[in-house]
Amino acid sequence: MRSMLEVLRRIVEEVNGAPDLDSALQLIVSQVKRAVKADVCSVYLTDHQQRRHVLRATHGLRQEAVGKVSLPLHRGLVGLVYERAEPINVDDAPSHPRYLFVTETGEVPYHGFLGVPVIQNRKVLGVLVVRQRKPRMFEDNEVTFLFTLAAQLAGAITHAQANGELDAMGAPGEALKRYLEGRASATGVAVGRVVVTYQMDDLAAVPERRCSDPKLEIAQFRDAVSRVEESLRRLQSRLGEVLPTEEKALFDALLLMLGSDSLVTQTIARIEQGEWVQSALHHTIEEHARVFDKMEDVYLRERASDIRDLGRRILMRLQSDTPREVEYPEQTILVGVEVSGVELMEVPRERLAGVVAAKGSSASHVAILARAMGVPAVMGVTDLPVARMEGREVVVDGYHGRVYLSPTPAVRQEYQRMLEEDRQLSTEMEALRGSATETTDGVCVSLYLNTGLVSELGSIADYEASGVGLYRTELPFMVSDRFPGETAQFENYRQVLERFAPRPVTLRTLDIGGDKPLPYFPFEESNPFLGWRGVRISLDHPEIFLTQIRAMLRAAIGLDNMQIMLPMISSVNEVDELLLMIQRAHDELLEEGHPVAMPKIGVMVEVPAAVYLVAELARRVDFISVGTNDLTQYLLAVDRNNSRVADLYNELHPAVLRALVQIVREAERFNCPVSVCGEMAGNPMASVLLLGMGIEALSMSAGSLLKIKWVVQSFSRAQTRQLLQAALRMENAEQVRPLLERALEDVGLGGLLRPGK
Ligand code: PEP
Ligand code: MG
Numbered sequence: 003m004r005s006m007l008e009v010l011r012r013i014v015e016e017v018n019g020a021p022d023l024d025s026a027l028q029l030i031v032s033q034v035k036r037a038v039k040a041d042v043c044s045v046y047l048t049d050h051q052q053r054r055h056v057l058r059a060t061h062g063l064r065q066e067a068v069g070k071v072s073l074p075l076h077r078g079l080v081g082l083v084y085e086r087a088e089p090i091n092v093d094d095a096p097s098h099p100r101y102l103f104v105t106e107t108g109e110v111p112y113h114g115f116l117g118v119p120v121i122q123n124r125k126v127l128g129v130l131v132v133r134q135r136k137p138r139m140f141e142d143n144e145v146t147f148l149f150t151l152a153a154q155l156a157g158a159i160t161h162a163q164a165n166g167e168l169d170a171m172g173a174p175g176e177a178l179k180r181y182l183e184g185r186a187s188a189t190g191v192a193v194g195r196v197v198v199t200y201q202m203d204d205l206a207a208v209p210e211r212r213c214s215d216p217k218l219e220i221a222q223f224r225d226a227v228s229r230v231e232e233s234l235r236r237l238q239s240r241l242g243e244v245l246p247t248e249e250k251a252l253f254d255a256l257l258l259m260l261g262s263d264s265l266v267t268q269t270i271a272r273i274e275q276g277e278w279v280q281s282a283l284h285h286t287i288e289e290h291a292r293v294f295d296k297m298e299d300v301y302l303r304e305r306a307s308d309i310r311d312l313g314r315r316i317l318m319r320l321q322s323d324t325p326r327e328v329e330y331p332e333q334t335i336l337v338g339v340e341v342s343g344v345e346l347m348e349v350p351r352e353r354l355a356g357v358v359a360a361k362g363s364s365a366s367h368v369a370i371l372a373r374a375m376g377v378p379a380v381m382g383v384t385d386l387p388v389a390r391m392e393g394r395e396v397v398v399d400g401y402h403g404r405v406y407l408s409p410t411p412a413v414r415q416e417y418q419r420m421l422e423e424d425r426q427l428s429t430e431m432e433a434l435r436g437s438a439t440e441t442t443d444g445v446c447v448s449l450y451l452n453t454g455l456v457s458e459l460g461s462i463a464d465y466e467a468s469g470v471g472l473y474r475t476e477l478p479f480m481v482s483d484r485f486p487g488e489t490a491q492f493e494n495y496r497q498v499l500e501r502f503a504p505r506p507v508t509l510r511t512l513d514i515g516g517d518k519p520l521p522y523f524p525f526e527e528s529n530p531f532l533g534w535r536g537v538r539i540s541l542d543h544p545e546i547f548l549t550q551i552r553a554m555l556r557a558a559i560g561l562d563n564m565q566i567m568l569p570m571i572s573s574v575n576e577v578d579e580l581l582l583m584i585q586r587a588h589d590e591l592l593e594e595g596h597p598v599a600m601p602k603i604g605v606m607v608e609v610p611a612a613v614y615l616v617a618e619l620a621r622r623v624d625f626i627s628v629g630t631n632d633l634t635q636y637l638l639a640v641d642r643n644n645s646r647v648a649d650l651y652n653e654l655h656p657a658v659l660r661a662l663v664q665i666v667r668e669a670e671r672f673n674c675p676v677s678v679c680g681e682m683a684g685n686p687m688a689s690v691l692l693l694g695m696g697i698e699a700l701s702m703s704a705g706s707l708l709k710i711k712w713v714v715q716s717f718s719r720a721q722t723r724q725l726l727q728a729a730l731r732m733e734n735a736e737q738v739r740p741l742l743e744r745a746l747e748d749v750g751l752g753g754l755l756r757p758g759k
Contacts, residue, residue: 006147009037015295017154019288023162027059030130030151035061038144040132042112045120046073046080047128047159055080055129062133071104078102083117083129089149091116093139114138118148122156123183130155160385184383185648186403187364188372191420192356193409194333194398196391199345202321203314205287207339209392211278219279220270226319230312231260255305256312265290280320281389287313330354335398337391343371343480343518347455351375356398358405360386365631365642365651367518370681371477374453374703380405382645427753431708435466439711443718447693449710450508450701452679453498454478466708469505471627471701472567472679473498475550476514484522485546491553495564503561508604508627508679508701509554511540511547511580513569517643531641536570541579551587555598565602567627572611574618581622608632608680613661620672627701628665630680634658653682654735654742659691663730666695677701686713686754687742693717694726709754716749 013033020026027045035043042062046055054072057063073080082100083090095101095115103111114134119126130152132140160182200207213219238253259265265286272282287309294306328348333355336346341359346368357372362381372379378400386405397406397417406413439447450471451464455478478494479486486494499507514520515535527533540547551566558564568580584603591598605612605619608629612619619626630653635642637658640651652658662678669676677699682688684706690713692700702710725745729738743755 006037006143009033010147010150012296013037013151014154015292017151017158019292020158023158024059026155026158028061030155031059031061034130034132034148034151038132038140038147040114041135042131042133044131044133045128045155046131048075048084048126050075055084058128073102073104078104079115080117080129080131083119083131084126087119087121087126089116089118089145091140091145093137095133110135114140116140116145116148118145118152120152120155120159122160127156127159157385161387181397181399181404181406182383182385184358184380184386184403184405185362185364185645186400187362187366187369187381188357188377188379188400190356190376190378190400190424191417192333192335192378192398192400193414193417193421194335194355194396195331196335196337196358196394196396197328197330197349198388198392199336199338199341200388201340203318204339205284205310205313205317207388208280208284208317209389210281211392212276213273213278213282216273216276219273222320223269223273223279223283223316224266226316227260227266229319230315231257233315234260256308259290259309259312280317283313283316283320335396337386337388337396339386339388341368343368343477344521346371346375347481356380356396356400358383358386358396358398360384360388361645362517362643363645363648363651365635365648365681370452370631370703371454373681373684373705376703376705382648384645430753431712434708434711434715437711437715439468439714441693441714441717441719441722443720445698445719447714448699449707449714450677450679450699451707452684452701452703455481464501464704466711467502467505467704468699469502469563470498470507471677471699473507473509474513475510476512476518476520479512479514479520480518485520485549488549488553488556491550492557495554495557499557499561499564503563506563506565508565508567510567510569510606511537511550515539531635531643537568537576537580538570541576544583547580547583548587551584552591555588555591555601556596558599558601559597562599565604565625567604567606569606569629570609570632571605571607571619572609574615574622577605577619577622606679607665608636610636610661613665616665616668616674617672620669620674623674625675625677626665626669628662628676628678628680630658630662630678630682633661633680634682637661652735653680653685653688654691654729654738656730656732656734656738659726659729659738662692663695663726666697670696675699684710686710686746686751687739689713690717690722690742690745691726691729693719694722694724712751712754713746716751717745721745 016029017026020029031043031045044060044063045058047058048055053075056072057068060068075081076085079090079095079098079100092098092115094113096111112133112135114137117129117131120128120130130148198209234253234257269282269286272285273279291306291309294309330349330353332353334349334353335356335358336349336354337358339360341357346357354375354377356377357379359381360383362368364381366381369379369381378398380398380400380403383405394408397409397413439449448468450469451467452472453470454474495509513536515533516531554564554566566584571577581603588598588600602624604623604625604627606627606629607613607616631642634651634653638650638655640647642651666676676697678692678697679701683692683700684702686709689700689710700710728741732738746752746755
């Protein structure tokens with residue numbers, strides 16, 4: 003007898019592999035009915051517009067009822083499951099006060115009833131029901147079984163909605179509601195075509211495409227297979243002596259599979275039918291692996307992963323032999339399960355129109371990069387059907403965090419209109435260029451740029467900025483294929499310093515780790531954001547740090563507009579040690595005959611520990627810059643890169659606001675200047691509060707500069723102080739937001755809050 007868990011695993015796998023929603027539903031109703039030995043299993047999907055639950059699949063009731071029979075939103079036991087959003091389990095349904103007898107389904111009165119809600123993002127999408135003719139109370143493990151499947155179903159339904167499969171259910175105008183939801187991570191909208199980006203060894207992420215030259219691709223495939231075969235044989239003979247028999251058998255099995263006709267011929271047949279080599283391989287491997295997935299025997303089942311491993315090897319070989327020649331359409335929307343900063347930068351700048359990823363959130367570094375480049379981004383779209391998106395037209399709504407696949411003409415038109423309104427807003431803001439950044443009562447505020455790529459410079463924003471408040475030096479490290487040496491770094495920093503001189507440029511020392519890995523410096527951690535990051539790496543690798551400091555000091559010779567900033571400080575010892583190292587690099591360079599000067603040195607306050615050390619830090623350094631991106635994640639214990647908790651990440655949270663007030667107050671006691679360089683500084687609403695705190699230096703992405711200038715020019719110091727006082731009395735971020743929205747509306751800046759006006 004197979005365990006419930008085993009059955010569950012199998013159904014989940016099959017549902018995942020189902021080609022469309024109806025097949026997935028059919029699978030679920032028949033398998034569930036069998037697994038719990040019920041007389042009926044049905045799925046009702048909720049049509050919120052029509053306020054009904056529509057019978058969408060059943061095993062046990064009349065098939066003709068599917069799509070026709072529906073139940074009012076709040077009636078019957080199904081309505082009760084919907085209302086309560088929790089399971090209802092009753093052994094004698096007809097005696098329940100909410101029981102509703104429906105004749106059209108060919109029902110005789112059923113007694114046992116278990117209904118569980120299908121929930122996605124806190125919203126009930128439908129109800130999964132099992133019924134028994136005789137009275138029956140379903141057991142706890144049966145309830146959890148249905149629950150787990152309902153969660154699976156939720157994903158399939160959201161996919162189907164986005165794909166338009168649920169058209170039949172929608173009323174006119176519903177098209178506008180058919181989208182995938184993620185996190186709004188960089189504002190703006192885009193209409194463009196998808197280019198999927200994926201890891202070299204990720205078979206499941208290979209996008210579906212047509213094959214352009216079957217002969218060539220078949221030859222490439224055969225070649226890849228024989229090379230993998232060769233390398234396996236080499237490995238086998240090298241390890242021959244030391245390998246235990248079982249492992250040797252594994253090699254034999256892999257080689258046998260490679261040599262087997264079915265794997266090779268099936269892939270080739272797929273290519274001949276028009277699939278491109280990579281997805282032909284993916285589908286063949288999956289087909290074979292699934293056969294093993296279904297085996298009763300644990301050992302044989304494990305072979306499925308060997309087959310997938312073989313597939314990965316061939317895929318990697320295919321890709322490294324024929325590096326992907328990506329053709330980027332004019333309006334490229336880069337899509338991936340995970341999109342890295344490097345992948346983003348690979349797209350020619352003028353063609354990049356938007357970014358969509360299944361993982362990550364608005365605080366991820368790739369989102370920050372997208373904002374810097376001024377392209378809309380939606381992160382954390384958990385149900386993104388990446389493999390089926392290549393080449394499709396999509397609309398990316400970076401204001402609301404929505405992605406429309408193959409949009410209808412009405413959707414496209416609506417977004418074209420928004421694009422136009424965005425353009426108008428930008429034109430309006432253009433008028434602010436060259437004007438002073440002063441509050442209505444004459445307080446001067448300095449707006450600096452956050453940047454990290456020399457190639458990004460040269461935009462008009464450069465002339466508007468008072469300098470660079472945060473130069474993320476890890477970005478040039480990320481686009482390199484090894485640690486850049488002193489000379490390469492020198493040239494990079496020199497370019498930025500020269501471009502902005504005499505205005506100040508703050509170079510931040512290497513801040514890798516967390517979600518910013520270097521491909522050539524890999525390490526694995528289970529909690530990367532609490533791990534080896536920022537100055538922690540610099541202290542453990544003084545050679546990397548010293549090389550960087552030398553390059554920085556030399557780059558500033560004769561310009562004297564450079565400041566150095568240290569990230570991720572959590573104790574004063576770190577600062578003392580790093581200051582000593584900077585002094586050492588400075589002295590050595592002088593000895594070598596370079597006329598370097600000691601720059602101003604500052605620290606980032608972005609770890610809660612540093613908030614309580616502001617006095618000690620202020621005594622040691624020349625300035626403090628608050629990194630609200632990290633400070634928010636650490637204060638609220640919300641991983642900035644995790645889409646599941648992205649709703650909890652909020653820089654308007656009272657804890658963040660109070661921490662900021664405390665930092666400013668402490669720093670003032672020591673006359674230590676404070677700026678903010680986290681994304682909060684570029685957020686029109688939050689910037690009002692920062693001004694109210696008395697912060698007069700804000701550093702932000704180029705795209706935010708004119709918006710924040712507009713905010714500064716629209717308020718008096720007194721007004722911002724009052725708003726801050728009101729915000730500090732509030733208990734949660736949900737109260738702070740409307741306060742600020744109203745304040746912006748009142749001074750005529752509503753346009754900054756939403757697309758268009
Ligand atoms: C921050 O943490 O606020 C910050 C500016 O640094 P980064 O986003 O690069 O971690
Ligand atoms: Mg940071």
